[in-house]
């Protein structure tokens with residue numbers, strides 16, 4: 001008799017085979033992710049990869065010159081953009097643009113609220129992840145940003161490739177209040193985090209990203225070497241859910257929900273393990289919320305046709 005783990009694994013394998021036409025992240029994003037793992041990769045290598053797609057190079061230049069990055073002078077070449085912004089930041093821009101396309105976020109803005117909402121949630125989680133990592137000085141903030149961008153990729157794939165089952169998941173969730181992870185397990189036999197982990201592994205995405213994504217809802221179970229990153233993504237996900245869009249005196253921005261005393265959908269052990277408390281989290285959420293909208297429009301504008 002198969003164990004539950006083996007059953008989940010087999011169901012996942014079947015699903016991944018069934019959707020083997022799922023387009024992975026574009027080749028360029030995959031090469032950039034590989035380069036992040038390689039100690040010998042240089043700015044010249046990154047430049048060469050990006051220049052193989054002229055439109056991407058143009059988008060990056062457009063972003064580098066936006067007020068968001070506040071560079072001391074405008075940059076005219078991709079090389080300058082990499083020098084001023086840094087290898088990792090430019091890499092995370094490439095992955096961010098790829099995710100924007102993968103989520104079909106542009107079309108979704110007009111036609112599909114679910115996809116648009118998921119893209120905004122991922123961008124918000126990525127921004128919170130980066131802010132958390134910066135504040136803790138214990139891992140590369142841009143890596144945390146990329147994990148945040150990709151953490152719910154399993155939901156995108158389910159929504160696109162298992163429409164009927166996913167509709168059933170949403171129905172269960174809405175009608176019974178059953179947590180989305182449980183609804184997924186009931187209908188599909190696995191959840192979106194497990195699916196994302198299997199897909200990222202298939203696509204050859206480095207373990208440093210794949211494992212935290214796989215464990216973003218169960219960070220305490222993550223293997224030791226990836227636990228810190230999984231905890232960070234889990235807490236950032238709760239921070240993203242705890243932020244709401246509001247019109248303030250400074251204009252629209254994300255602010256912590258009023259009267260928030262605990263992060264939604266968050267295991268308190270993860271908060272404790274990171275040595276955080278609510279006052280500190282609220283402060284970090286304020287800071288991330290301030291940057292998030294600007295960041296959203298940055299990617300939207302850069303992806304404009």
Ligand SMILES: [Fe+2]
Pocket residue numbers: 151152192193216217
């Ligand atoms: Fe998730």
Ligand SMILES: [Fe+2]
Pocket residue numbers: 121125151152237
């Ligand atoms: Fe999420």
